[in-house]
Structure formats: structure tokens, C-alpha cells
Amino acid sequence: MLARLLKWWSASVFVDGFFNGRSFRMEMFAVLAAQEEKNDDILRGFRIALDKIRNYQKVNVIFDRFYSPSNVPHTIGKQRPLLMDPANPRNNLLSPDVHKFFDKLAGFAAVTLDRLDNSERCGKILPDLFAPQPSVWSGLSQKPIEESWVIGTVSLPHEKQPRIQAQKGYVLVKVLEVAAHVIGGVLAAKEGSFGQEDVQRAINTIIVGKDRTWRPVPCHFHTMDALAIFPIHDSVGTCVVAGFNVEKS
Amino acid sequence: MALATALRVFGDNKIGPSHDVMSCGNLLLDQLVRKISEKSKVPVARVAKNGSVGKKTAISIKVDYDCMFFIDPNVLPMDRYNEFLEDVQDILMLNFSSEHIMISKSAITYFYRGFYFYFLPAPFAREAGNTVEQQLMYRINHPLSTKVMDIYGGRCLGDHALAEGTVIFFKYNRLLSIACKIAQMVECICLC
Numbered sequence: 001m002l003a004r005l006l007k008w009w010s011a012s013v014f015v016d017g018f019f020n021g022r023s024f025r026m027e028m029f030a031v032l033a034a035q036e037e038k039n040d041d042i043l044r045g046f047r048i049a050l051d052k053i054r055n056y057q058k059v060n061v062i063f064d065r066f067y068s069p070s071n072v073p074h075t076i077g078k079q080r081p082l083l084m085d086p087a088n089p090r091n092n093l094l095s096p097d098v099h100k101f102f103d104k105l106a107g108f109a110a111v112t113l114d115r116l117d118n119s120e121r122c123g124k125i126l127p128d129l130f131a132p133q134p135s136v137w138s139g140l141s142q143k144p145i146e147e148s149w150v151i152g153t154v155s156l157p158h159e160k161q162p163r164i165q166a167q168k169g170y171v172l173v174k175v176l177e178v179a180a181h182v183i184g185g186v187l188a189a190k191e192g193s194f195g196q197e198d199v200q201r202a203i204n205t206i207i208v209g210k211d212r213t214w215r216p217v218p219c220h221f222h223t224m225d226a227l228a229i230f231p232i233h234d235s236v237g238t239c240v241v242a243g244f245n246v247e248k249s
Numbered sequence: 250m251a252l253a254t255a256l257r258v259f260g261d262n263k264i265g266p267s268h269d270v271m272s273c274g275n276l277l278l279d280q281l282v283r284k285i286s287e288k289s290k291v292p293v294a295r296v297a298k299n300g301s302v303g304k305k306t307a308i309s310i311k312v313d314y315d316c317m318f319f320i321d322p323n324v325l326p327m328d329r330y331n332e333f334l335e336d337v338q339d340i341l342m343l344n345f346s347s348e349h350i351m352i353s354k355s356a357i358t359y360f361y362r363g364f365y366f367y368f369l370p371a372p373f374a375r376e377a378g379n380t381v382e383q384q385l386m387y388r389i390n391h392p393l394s395t396k397v398m399d400i401y402g403g404r405c406l407g408d409h410a411l412a413e414g415t416v417i418f419f420k421y422n423r424l425l426s427i428a429c430k431i432a433q434m435v436e437c438i439c440l441c
Contacts, residue, residue: 001260003306003419008264011310024415027306031422042260043253065421066414067389087414089389116252123251125259160270160363162310184310188263231363233267 002045003030009050011181013108013133016141018101019174025093028083029053032061047116053109056102059083059094108133130189132182136209140179142172144226146208148245150219153196156229157237162187165227170248173226179207180228187230199230199240219243266309274302274364278314281345281359281366285318288340291333294373295319297381299412304419313365317413319373319384330355330370337368355409371410385414 006026015022033049052059062069062077063086069077071089076082085091094102111133119126162184164176183202187194204212221227224243232238278298286293300315301307318333325333337357338350349360356369377387388410 001257003304004264004308005256005260007301007306007308008310011308023301023306023311027301027304027419030306031419034422041253042256046256063418065418066385071389085411085415086418087385087389088408088411090392091408120252123255125252125255158362160273161312181310188309189259 001042002034002049003027005042005046006030006049008185009112009130010105011178011185012130013105014137014139014178014182015101015104015108016139016175018098018105019178021093021098022101025083025098028086028093032059032083043116043120047113050109050113050116053102054106054113056094056106057081130185132186132206135205137179137182137206138209140175140207142175143247144176144179144207144244145247146212148224149203149208149212149214149242150217150221150224150244151196151200151203151214151240151242152221154221154239154241155237156231156239156241159229159231159237159239162228162230165229166225167222167227168225171226171246176226176228176246180230182206183228184230193232193234194230194240195232196240199242203242264308266307266312270309270312271302271307273362274312274314277362277364278316278366281341281361282316284344285337285340285368288344289318289333290336291320291325293318294321294375295379297413297416299416300367303413303416305423306419313367315367315369315412317369317371317409319371319410321375322372323375325370327370327372333370334368369409371412373410381413381417385411385417389414 003026006029007023010022010026029049029052030045032052033045036048037045057080059081061082062072062084066087067089072084073090076090076092076095079092079095081094083093085093112129115126115129115131119129162180164171164173164180166173183199183206186202186206187198190198200214204210221241221243225245226243228242228244230240230242232240282296286296297303297317297319298314299317300313302312302314307313320333331354334352334357338352341347341350341357341359341361345361351358356367359366359368372388374384374387374391377383
């Protein structure tokens with residue numbers, strides 16, 4: 001549960017370019033926290049994990065389930081911070097190439113710890129607990145063009161989860177999929193099911209950054225550069241589909 | 250305490266993938282893996298489900314399947330993995346659908362009926378024994394040459410074989426956590 005909670009949090013924060021191995025690293029921070037929190041207290045575990053991310057520079061851990069510290073090559077073993085892959089003695093999950101990403105994650109973790117305090121004072125999950133950070137994801141390395149958004153509902157019974165469908169070769173799916181996931185998270189966190197207006201609102205808030213008015217336009221999804229697909233999970237496979245064009249830089 | 254309960258409920262209801270979604274994905278994976286194993290020109294020694302689904306840490310907004318195909322390097326050396334990947338690509342195109350297949354030096358990414366599937370070949374050490382732990386320990390103690398490098402991050406392709414260890418590691422930790430809970434319960438009962 002703690003690993004899932006941390007991955008959910010990770011999907012709500014924007015760190016440009018941090019794709020490979022991010023979920024695995026979150027899982028390992030959950031393991032670190034679970035080792036300290038033996039009473040299955042999810043709140044305390046979550047707090048410990050976020051605190052460890054905030055202070056990732058202090059992490060120095062080798063798991064000895066499959067190998068001993070002597071199996072770790074000296075050049076890797078002397079690195080700090082150190083969070084060894086439990087199954088690979090040559091893989092420091094906090095190697096220098098990910099520090100720039102963790103510097104950003106550390107800042108976001110600090111904000112969530114403050115939000116957690118507020119939620120705890122109220123004794124319930126306040127809406128801002130998993131609200132995206134930053135509030136507007138303007139730093140996407142490939143941006144959707146603001147005026148290009150179109151939206152509608154379509155029956156797509158095979159669709160199971162939020163995703164991006166590229167319709168042109170220059171669309172960077174991995175870059176845009178993080179945005180689809182954060183919107184998917186916001187929609188999933190809502191009470192009850194969501195509809196087209198909720199998706200419009202989430203796109204306005206998180207991607208566009210202002211309260212854009214959606215008007216009917218003569219347009220077809222197949223002409224758009226990419227589609228963001230959000231399944232509603234009803235009995236007929238309805239999806240809210242948002243089409244958009246992208247900057248081709 | 251109230252927030253802890255709320256977090257747990259939120260986790261159960263919103264974060265974890267639904268049973269229906271997982272059943273559907275598992276069924277598709279089973280169909281794909283069976284067909285690949287049956288039709289592959291290279292014999293597949295073993296198949297393992299890795300990644301978040303294998304570790305049972307998948308979240309509802311992102312369920313994808315990492316699947317390892319272990320191959321004896323004496324039958325197909327690692328520097329010829331492209332042959333296996335191209336073969337898998339053909340099998341998928343001929344038997345399922347030809348859309349959304351992407352082939353890289355180390356894996357095939359296949360989008361099929363709402364799910365991403367990642368198929369990765371990895372070396373199977375025949376001399377190590379058949380259990381997962383034996384394979385893993387052998388691979389840790391016999392690091393592969395870095396001659397066959399992954400284009401992503403300079404890791405050895407053979408390191409993929411170690412990914413299965415993380416699945417066992419998570420299962421082990423989960424068991425440890427359950428054992429702790431049982432121990433606490435027993436302690437409670439004894440105190441009562």
C-alpha cells in the first residue's frame with residue numbers, strides 16, 4: 001500500500017525528463033520507510049518516505065538479501081547518497097545522474113509534508129494533499145498548443161487507463177503521458193465518476209494554466225497531433241477524449 | 250488516526266487498479282506470452298512477470314506489464330537479441346494486431362487492448378539451476394561483460410535478468426511485514 005501511495009504521489013509531481021526507473025525508486029523509498037514503520041501505520045510510513053525523499057542526500061543503504069556489500073564495486077560503494085538496487089550490486093538508484101531530479105522531488109516532498117500536517121489537523125484528506133505540483137505544468141518539454149484543444153466523449157471499450165495516443169510521428173508520448181497521468185489522478189481522486197467538464201477543468205488548471213472557454217468547433221479527432229484518452233469505466237466503455245496539437249520544437 | 254484510515258480507504262478505492270482491469274490485463278498477457286512461447290524460433294527457457302504488476306505495486310492510472318523471456322545464451326547470444334525481438338514482432342503482428350509495436354535494441358513495446366506490454370529477452374544460465382534464486386545468485390556472481398550495452402544509460406543488457414530479483418525482494422518484504430503483524434497479534438493474544 002505504501003509503495004502505491006508513494007507512486008501515486010510521484011505521478012502528481014512534475015519532474016521533466018525523469019522517466020526511467022522513477023517508480024522503482026519510489027518503491028524502494030517505500031521499503032526504507034516500511035523498515036522503520038513496523039506497525040503498519042500508513043500515515044507514519046508515508047511521512048517517513050517523504051522525509052527520506054526530502055533528505056535523499058543522507059540515504060546510505062545496501063540491502064543484503066541477495067549480495068553483501070563486498071559485491072558492490074568500490075567506485076559505486078563510495079558514492080553518496082547510496083540506495084542500492086536490492087538485486088543488482090552495480091546499480092546505485094541515487095547515482096549522480098538522478099540528483100537533479102531528486103533535488104526537485106525533495107522540494108515537492110517538503111510541500112506535501114506540510115499539506116499532510118494540514119490534512120492531519122482536519123482528520124481527513126484535504127483536496128490539496130495530492131494536488132499537482134507545480135500547480136501548472138508549464139515546463140513540459142513538448143507543449144500542447146493552447147488554442148488547439150478539442151474534447152468529446154467516445155465509446156472505446158478496450159481503453160483501460162489514461163494515456164496519450166500519438167497520431168503524428170513528432171509527438172513525444174513519454175513527455176505528454178505524464179500530463180495524462182496527473183490529470184487521470186485528479187479525475188480518479190474525485191468522489192464518484194467524472195465527466196467531460198471535469199476533464200476540461202483539469203486541462204485548464206494543470207496544462208493551460210487559465211480558465212479557458214471551450215466552444216463547439218468543426219473538428220475531427222483524427223486530424224489532431226495527439227489524443228489524451230480518459231476512460232470513465234462505465235458499462236459501455238465511454239472515454240473522454242481530448243485532442244490537441246503540439247509545438248514541434 | 251482519522252487521516253490514516255482515510256489514506257487507507259483512499260488507497261483501497263482509488264489508487265489500486267480494479268480487479269476487472271487486472272483480470273483483463275493478466276488474461277491478455279497470458280494469451281500473448283503463450284503465443285510468443287509457442288511460435289518463437291528460439292526456445293524460451295522461462296518467462297517471468299516483472300515490473301509493478303509482478304511486485305503488486307501497480308497504480309490505477311498506470312498499469313503496464315514487464316515480461317522477461319529468458320533465453321539460453323548458448324542458443325542465442327545476447328548480441329543477437331535483435332533476432333528474437335524481430336521474431337516476436339512478427340508473431341504479434343500476424344496473430345494479434347500490427348498497431349502500436351515499437352522495437353528497440355533491448356525490448357519490444359506493444360500496446361494492445363488498453364495495456365502497454367514490454368517484452369524483454371534476458372540470459373538464462375542453464376548451469377545455474379532452475380530456481381529463480383539460483384539464476385539470480387549466478388547472475389550476481391557472474392557479471393556479464395559490458396560488451397552488449399543497453400543504449401539507455403550504459404547498463405549491460407544482462408542486467409535485465411536481475412529485475413526478477415526485485416520482485417522476489419518485494420514478496421520477501423511483504424511476507425516479513427505479514428510475519429511481523431502475526432507476531433504482534435500473537436503477542437496481543439498472549440498478553441490478554
